[in-house]
Amino acid sequence: GENVEQHPSTLSVQEGDSAVIKCTYSDSASNYFPWYKQELGKGPQLIIDIRSNVGEKKDQRIAVTLNKTAKHFSLHITETQPEDSAVYFCAASKGGSQGNLIFGKGTKLSVKP
């Protein structure tokens, strides 16, 4: 089955700096890679996603890159703000009845003012 590795487990940056979180996956059939942000006591919220036919996607300060050959994808947050502080999860999925989201272990991002 699919296995998703996520690094680092914790990340502390200064406000205004960039943050990068990396994930690798094992199942070459995976074709959908979302990133979720989870604030304390709340459910995960999708912030950006990418499909296997695309190499990069950007939405304002957030971008995701995908390298299918190497089976890894990364989240980039530029100009970080204190409200970006949260736990971020990457995930991988291949669709179909058994293609459920498999999550990485999460990265706790702290943005210091």
Add this chain to the structure above:
Amino acid sequence: DAMVIQNPRYQVTQFGKPVTLSCSQTLNHNVMYWYQQKSSQAPKLLFHYYDKDFNNEADTPDNFQSRRPNTSFCFLDIRSPGLGDAAMYLCATSRSGTAGTEAFFGQGTRLTVV
């Protein structure tokens, strides 16, 4: 507007006393999931419904059961909660396809076992 609604947000139950958590959705998605999330860990899939078909994860304890009476509602039943079952329980929905699709999560139910 809330699209995946979980009730209650907080649930306290006694050791061994059956408890039911509920989830409803307004998205008309055909897939509904239940995840267990313990402190500082990733969500762990317990089971999911693909339309009416129930799919149990291999390592989900028999203590956990689920019901989906219609498209909009799904329930998680814990028959005899133990202290180790204290966790956040997350319901999610998605629309199935040949490729992966976005899963929408509810706000979760925090279960405490006393």
